[in-house]
Amino acid sequence: MSYEYSEDALIEQATEDVLKELGWKVVTAWQNESFGEKGLLGRDNKTEVVLERYLLAALKRLNPDLPDLAYSRAIEKLVQHEADKTIAQQNKTKYQFLKNGVEVSFVNAEGKSQKKTLKIFDFKDYRNNDFLAVRQLEVSGELHNRRPDVVGFVNGIPLVFFELKSHANDLRSAYDDNFKDYKDTIPHLFYHNAFVILSNGTDAKIGTITSPYKYFLDWKRITEEGEGIVSLDTMLRGTCAPENLMDIFENFLLYDESNGNIIKLMAKNHQFIGVNKVLDNVENIEDLEGKLGVYWHTQGSGKTYSMVFLCEKIHRKFGGSYTFLIVVDRTELENQAYDTFSGVGVVTNKNVIAGKKKGVTGRDHLRELLSENHRYVFSLIHKFSIDPNLETEYPLITDRKNIIVISDEAHRTQGGKYARNMRFFGLPHASYLGFTGTPIIKDEEEVTKNIFGEYVSVYDFKRAIEDEATLPLKYLNRGEKLNIENPALDEQMAEILEEEDLDEDQQKKLAYLFKKEYPILTSESRLRAIAKDLVWHFNERGYQGKAMFVALDKPTAVRMYDFVMEYWPEYLAELEQRISKAKDSQEELELQRKYNLVKSTEVGVVISSEQNEIDKFKKMNLEIEPHRRKMVERNLEKEFKNEENPFRLAIVCAMWITGFDAPCVSTVYLDKPIKGHTLMQTIARANRVYDDEKENGLIVDYGNVYQQLEKAYAIYGEGQKGKGSDDGKKDTKPFEQLKAMAAEIKKAIEEVETMLKEEDFSLTTLIEATAMGKIAAVNNGANAVCRNDESRAKFEIAARNVFRKYKALFPEKEARQFTKHYNAIDAIYNKLNQKTKSADVTAIIMKLQSVVNDSIVIDTVSEPVNIAIDLSNLDADALRKAFEKVQRKNELVYDLNKAVVNKLEQMLKENPLRMDFYDRYKEIVEAYNNGKSEAELKRSFEQLTAFVQTLSKEEKRAFTENLDEPTLSIFDLLIQNKELTKAEREQVKKVAKDTLEKLQNEKLNIPNWKESREMKAGIKTTIYDQLLWLPENKYTDEEVSLKSLAVYQHVYSYAYF
Helix, strand or coil: CCHHHCHHHHHHHHHHHHHHHCCCEEEECCCCCCCCCCCCCCCCCCCCCCCHHHHHHHHHHHCCCCCHHHHHHHHHHHHCCCCCCCHHHHHHHHHHHHHHCEEEEEECCCCCEEEEEECCCCCCCCCCCCEEEEECCCEECCCCEECCCEEEEECCEEEEEEEECCCCCCHHHHHHHHHHHHHHHCHHHHCCCCEEEEECCCCEEEECCCCCHHHCECCCCCCCCCCCCCCHHHHHHHHCCHHHHHHHHHHCEEEECCCCCCEEEECCHHHHHHHHHHHHHHHCCCCCCCEEEEEEECCCCCHHHHHHHHHHHHHHHHCCCCEEEEEECCHHHHHHHHHHHHHCCCCCCHHHECCCCCCCCHHHHHHHHHHCCCCEEEEEHHHHCCCCCCCCCCCCCCCCCCEEEEEECHHHHHHHHHHHHHHHHHCCCCEEEEEECCCCCHHHHHHHHHHCCCEEEEECHHHHHHCCCECCEEEEEHHHHHCCCCCCCCHHHHHHHCCCCCCHHHHHHHHHHCCCHHHHHCCHHHHHHHHHHHHHHHHHCCCCCEEEEECCCHHHHHHHHHHHHHHHHHHHHHHHHHHHCCCCHHHHHHHHHHHHHHHHCEEEEECCCCCCHHHHHHHCCCCCHHHHHHHHHCCHHHHHHCCCCCEEEEEECCCCCCCCCCCCEEEEEECCCCCHHHHHHHHHHHCECCCCCCCCEEEEECCCCHHHHHHHHHHHCCCCCCCCCCCCCCCCCCEEEHHHHHHHHHHHHHHHHHHHHHCCCCHHHHHHCCHHHHHHHHHHHHHHHCCCHHHHHHHHHHHHHHHHHHHHHCCCHHHHHHHHHHHHHHHHHHHHCCCCCCCCHHHHHHHHHHHHHHCCCCCCCCCCCCCCCCHHHCCHHHHHHHHHHCCCHHHHHHHHHHHHHHHHHHHHHHCHHHHHHHHHHHHHHHHHHHCCCHHHHHHHHHHHHHHHHHHHHHHHHHHHCCCCHHHHHHHHHHHCCCCCCHHHHHHHHHHHHHHHHHHHHHCCCCCCHHHCHHHHHHHHHHHHHHHCCCCCCCCCHHHHHHHHHHHHHHHHHCCCC
8 A cells, every 4th residue: 555545644635635625725845845945835954944935925914115134134033043942942932922023123214223023923814824734844953854744834934733643543652752752853843833733533632842641632612512522623623723723822822930840831622712702792891781701611621721811812902901800719719810820921020919018908909909000910809898887888999991800709708798899889890700610509690690690601510521621520438438427417517617717606606506516526536537547548549649638627637637647657567568478579569669659658737827726726735836837838739739749648628628729639538518619619629630540530538428519519510501400410420439430440341352352362361371371371462462553552542541440449349350350451561561672673583583493483582692694685485484483473573563663764864865665664564554364464574574675785785885874875866866877876976975075074064054154055055066076968057956955955954964
């Protein structure tokens, strides 16, 4: 099969077809690109990634009537590489130029010095830009050449990078094997990049240059109402339609530097759609009388970043000197909101947090801030409370109209009383937008509609899980297993307990309501039972994410810490015993790793401070001082969010249970009677997407909150859409019993078993084999899986699915029934992924020859002795016979295929004219991947061994031509498409030798010659002058010019010259 009809090419063609339909021009550069100003793309050489011809045309169109110097200086700034900067740093610098324009200085027609900012893109009319997609564009880096599948250029700027694989390949391989390699070898291609698309035709994901694979996400919808389809087609239409691409580039990219490194963020699909729906309302802000709507996007979906995207786009598109007042209901949420805005650089001054100014009240400071020209102000909703002893009505703060208030859950505080004060008295002419992670219920409908209006965008719990924007939650009741006493708690208690700092009246009311239940819930025997179980469960979990324990109140949190630390050494002692009784070294090493992790783990208490707390805690025989010192002297929030930090278990009671985003948290332990909105917020601490192994979040219940969970979802569930009733769908929950995962594991294992059966291998055979038999069975399983790239990729994906689900259920007893199957699949998986040296062609062929020589049947492809072998002169019949005797043929062909790839890549680096070998290899490997039968496998082996012979003969050609590799590559360029006599060939050889020698002695030894226009021009001249010595009767003047350009391009692109 030719490359034209291969899976890779067909997916590229499908991409081309959709892009053309969207208004792009598409060209294929490979084997079609000529260089120079009038070449296909106007590139001077292969290192160029900005198409200056298209860029210059755009600059002149968007910034007319300027001197040529202005345009050339703008281009210089855009193509300049800054030394010692990372890709992310370069990308951020270029993004500012591309978004805001490039300032240049020049002398105008009147002879006066002038400064002007030149536009690169037309952001008013997105389609008034030039959209060009280039397939198979060869790009040269410092040491390597690479050929990306498709690069999308806008006005000559490479904004979109496409990595397209055949459906046989897992998308993860597109990231690991290709995208990461491109960033290492041709980093300058990504200095201007907006985003990266990975696809195998079926799946498609999008991310940025800094995104780890886990944050490459789907783009499933064009509209919010759409059902959601994962496909390359939807991805292209959603992100590469000119108006969407330019909107994303202009308004939906951020650079977060809050952790020291630059993280480039791109809006998720639901954020892009949701923010633009709000923008539609802002356009009609007068007609809507300040009611911009309610933005309900579930917890974990990135609401605060959505706020940033929204506010910045309104500033950019509408002007109007808007001030955004961000209102929240907790101090830690206020700080988190500010940190998010400051992390991406849109605010830089903490003075914009109302209440931070000494000597004035929080209300007066807010009035002062809103009287000034701030783009952003942050405030607690409590600034809109009144003292009933001093005032009957909240006073006017400002009557400005150009204020947009964004309320993040704050409208719920005090039943909406503070929000009404804000809306109708304090800021009566402002516009209002409500952000919430849970929908509005019946009790909140009236105040919500009066302040904000109707829903403007909805992204509920269920849809977020379907889109993999958040993870599903599993529920485990360990209170029942411990048989601990959990008295029934009424609604009033749960409501009061939502507040961490109770006033005197609340404390009295709680004491009265709680006089029977509190002693039971805080009894030493009960807390000890929970603490011991917590220590064992936390450390025995299959997936070892961080965890939070939610205690009843502050004193209970400290007591729980004391009990946990008492039982921690007991668990370590038990681990030591298990290590001493380990059956083999592998088990011992695994247990030792666990021991080291447990021993290094830090447990911490995180609770808010209060007056006289040291004295209060001492009266209860508790020490708060060491915990408070830790909270004051260290940044515990930052440490807990850092996966590498040993602070892995946090004991809290109200802090961190809402608005706290730590994706590495996988488990929340509940022993506090909370309800409704707060309960939904609390369990969502565990639902953030994190790494490839995090299958779900886990809610471990010690306090029988299951009924409250069901009630909360009946009210706040996806079926409500704000109707406020409790008749919504109850069959869909944000959580399900953890033990139900047993069915998921069973199904995942069955998928692996079916897959292996298709390859004539039974997993049961491996499970039931003797210890000695297991070794051979594992080898046979690995061999079966290695039928081709597709079979291996399918197995590895399915195996990882089993691993994730098993670890999620472990250590529950329901997991034990699957342990043997898990271990068997894990053994095959590890066999495939052993860290061994890359297969070498000579090693494989020598092992085969030993089969012929010794008449033995081999079972492995092992390391050979170091003996020279002539791969160009192989005995095909002997190798065929040897192959027949090999038991694990799949593995051998798989290894041979990988070895040929390695050899071919090395040869292509040395001489790019060998690409015809690459095309021939693509045909062989396409047939190999499509083959299923033994006969087809044998044919693939024969084709690969024949190809090895051809490669080896080519490798010898430099020796037979009496040339070194660099000179041979120039010689090949010069004789390409030429019929020469022996004498003429010798003459061309001399020209090739002399040309390279002169360049190396006079030009190429000068440091950074590629950065100098003068040096590059001198090299071009030298090459042309040398090529004038080519045989005149065979090379016309025009051909000499073309060959000179080709040689210059080659010398410029390859580092070994």
